[in-house]
Amino acid sequence: MSFDYTRSVGPLLGQFFTALRDRRIVGVRGSDGRVHVPPAEYDPVTYERLTEIVPVAAVGTVVSWTWQPQPLEGQPLQRPFAWALIKLDGADTPLLHAVDAGESDKISAGTRVHAHWVDEPVGAITDIAYFALGEEAEPEGEPSDKDPVTMLVVPSAIEIQHTASAPESTFLRALQEGKLLGARTGKEGKLYFPPREADPATGRPTTEFVELPDKGTVTTFAIINIPFAGQRIKPPYVAAYVLLDGADIPFLHLVTEIEADQVRMGMRVEAVWKPREEWGLGIDNISHFRPTGEPDAEYDTYKHHL
Known part of the structure; x- marks a missing residue:
C-alpha cells in the first residue's frame, strides 16, 4: 500500500x-x-x-x-x-x-x-x-x-506480510473456489463473516463453517466524494457494510451500478464476481455489489447488526 x-x-x-x-x-x-x-x-x-x-x-x-x-x-x-x-x-x-x-x-x-x-x-x-x-x-x-x-x-x-490462521486459510481457500464461508462456535453461536478464530462474546473457538449466499443487505454506508492519489474509482462512489443473508456481522465492500445518492440502508444487494480466471485468495474476487431490485429490508431485520 x-x-x-x-x-x-x-x-x-x-x-x-x-x-x-x-x-x-x-x-x-x-x-x-x-x-x-x-x-x-x-x-x-x-x-x-x-x-x-x-x-x-x-x-x-x-x-x-x-x-x-x-x-x-x-x-x-x-x-x-x-x-x-x-x-x-x-x-x-x-x-x-x-x-x-x-x-x-x-x-x-x-x-x-x-x-x-x-x-x-x-x-x-x-x-x-x-x-x-x-x-x-x-x-x-x-x-x-x-x-x-x-x-x-x-x-x-507499507508492505504487510500476514500469516493466515486456520479459519482464515479455510475462508481464503473457499473464496478461491467462489464460496463465501462464515464461522461460528455451534448452532447457537453467532455467524461471523469473515470468520474469526473465536466468538468475541464467549471466547469459544469457532469450529463450524457455514456457506453463505452472495446476497445481502446494506446496513450503513459512506459516499466517497474526495479524490486522492492512487484512487481506482472516480468519485463519487459508495463503500458499504453488507450483511450477507444468514450472517451476524456485516463486512465492507463497494456498491456500484447505481447512483451514489440512491444507495440506502436496507437496500438489497448481490455480489458481482470477477471472471473465474482472475480469482485468487482474496475478497476482491468479488468486484462489487449491485442492487438486486428486491424490496428494501425492514430496519428491524438488521438493526442489531449496524
Whole structure:
C-alpha cells in the first residue's frame, strides 16, 4: 500500500525546508537560549510560538548512534550505515540522520561528520543525502529565486506480510473456489463473516463453517466524494457494510451500478464476481455489489447488526 502524504509546513518549518533547498541548515532559538534543530514550532519551556531563525553549520558531532547492517528499501543508503543523533555546530539539540561510516568500528560518540547533499535539492530533509565522516563542510548553495517552500509531499508505503490462521486459510481457500464461508462456535453461536478464530462474546473457538449466499443487505454506508492519489474509482462512489443473508456481522465492500445518492440502508444487494480466471485468495474476487431490485429490508431485520 502506498500513498503521498501531503502537508502544509507553516511559516517556521517553511524557512527550514527552504534553507535545505539552498544547501543550508537553520534552527530556531528558544526562550532559554537553546537553538533547536530541526526547528521546534513552539517553545518547549513556555509553549509560545518560536520565530527567531538561527543559521547553524552543516558539520557536527555524533552524540549517539546505532548500526543498520541490512538496509531496508527506501532508507537513505543501500549499504550498511549508522543512524545517528548529530549535534550540529551552533545547535543545542541533535538531529537524527544517516551516517555513511563504511564500517561500524569507524563511528563512535564524538565522531565529527558533515552533511552530504543530493545533486538537486527540492526542499526536504532528504536534501541531506546522508552525513559523511570528517568535518570539512561541502559548499553551500546560492540563494534561490524560487518561491519559499510551503508544502511537503512525502511518498509513504507499507508492505504487510500476514500469516493466515486456520479459519482464515479455510475462508481464503473457499473464496478461491467462489464460496463465501462464515464461522461460528455451534448452532447457537453467532455467524461471523469473515470468520474469526473465536466468538468475541464467549471466547469459544469457532469450529463450524457455514456457506453463505452472495446476497445481502446494506446496513450503513459512506459516499466517497474526495479524490486522492492512487484512487481506482472516480468519485463519487459508495463503500458499504453488507450483511450477507444468514450472517451476524456485516463486512465492507463497494456498491456500484447505481447512483451514489440512491444507495440506502436496507437496500438489497448481490455480489458481482470477477471472471473465474482472475480469482485468487482474496475478497476482491468479488468486484462489487449491485442492487438486486428486491424490496428494501425492514430496519428491524438488521438493526442489531449496524
